[in-house]
Amino acid sequence: REAMEKSLDFGDWIIFGRREGKTALVSMRDIGADVILNDLGFMRGYAAFDVASAREEVVFHLHDHLKRLRSSVQALGLSQPEAIQFSNAAAFEQQLKRLLARNSFKSSLAWFYVLAGPSSNGFTPLGEARLLVRVSEFDESSLCRPEGIAVKVVNAKRQMPDIKCVADYAFAEKELAYCRYCRSEYDEILYTEDSEVLELSRRNIFMVKDGTIVTPKDNVLAGVTRGIVINIARELDLPLEERKINIWKPERAEELFATSTASGVTYIRKLDGVREMDDDGQCFEFGPVTQKIQQQFLKYRNEFFQGIQQKQLPILFPP
Structure with a gap:
């Protein structure tokens, strides 16, 4: 008690x-x-x-x-x-x-x-x-932090990827606990299956290649922040595709970022665990597309709260 x-x-x-x-x-x-x-x-x-x-x-x-x-x-x-x-x-x-x-x-x-x-x-x-x-x-300062996150690739997926079940997150906790034990500084794991990129343990993932934003479509959680970011990209006339991503593709991307309720839009600075990459993993820049999406997300979020208080709806507010 x-x-x-x-x-x-x-x-x-x-x-x-x-x-x-x-x-x-x-x-x-x-x-x-x-x-x-x-x-x-x-x-x-x-x-x-x-x-x-x-x-x-x-x-x-x-x-x-x-x-x-x-x-x-x-x-x-x-x-x-x-x-x-x-x-x-x-x-x-x-x-x-x-x-x-x-x-x-x-x-x-x-x-x-x-x-x-x-x-x-x-x-x-x-x-x-x-x-x-x-x-x-x-602490809202944890949203969209500029320092980025480091991600480890694993060959696994959540049992029920389209929903949020308490028991479904134990594997990720075990993997990250082992990383801490080995003094490996990873913030997240990236689920993959048969060379297909799925999602992070607590976030959806996006890739930017040749100016086009790509995000996995199947076997992933329909994240609320993910949906907002997709709408933002369309409002900004940024090319966006929802489709399969092969695990061998991210190292050729210009930018990687992830989305979630608690972290907003966060860029991925390091991806480790893909065989074709260097031993130290692949590093990514906090690129212009990610920065633009991040800024627009924070702007929209503030407009949402201000709009509710003033009884006005921001542009992306669902009907």
Whole structure:
């Protein structure tokens, strides 16, 4: 209990449960740790999740994240929690605003977890899935950092690449832990299969070759930031293709960059693990296309929050 209360200093865990027949915010202090420890989401990673960034009480592209969360829940065969059903979107957003206000962070990340529910045998869920939401403080200076990231290529892929499942990220954590043990300074791994480039463990990948932006189309997560960047490229009349990328192609690219909720648009400065490359890997420049995309993304993100506050929609805001 002491550890649980201490963790609340960094964000308040809330379960959207049912109290007296109605969906309600319930604090972790009220329900106890045993509710979570007996859940298959905790015991076996049988859970869907998503994460969105927020500024004060406004969540960036909330409905896109909830749409993807519902898809992940459905793909895992879990029951859809009442709170995130499409018909309850407005009520959920109001509850989420209360949670964001309670934490009072200038910028934050909202983590959504749909856990499979309790189990008596540690394998079969007994009841309905439950939704947990956590808010943690977020440093916006981590978005689009100019120093770039180093990436290691691995021959593997996530089991369910089109959704976000808690258990699906263990392989990447193991690989990066081994890199740290070997004192190899990698920030990410790049999944590949049969010489086909897929995605990074927490980001989508883009390649710039001869002025054309290319990103994998199949067997990757439909990232919210990825979709925004694709729209930005089209608004800027930059050539863009969604197609297969062979692993032997990146070393001939001018630029590589990656996208995610927590890092925005980040350039890849080093790619290691491709046989045709030098022993020290291939290094890439923070090129003009990546810089332009990065600047436009930050501009759009600011316009989004300003537009919501002023009841005006930025140009790329979905209908």
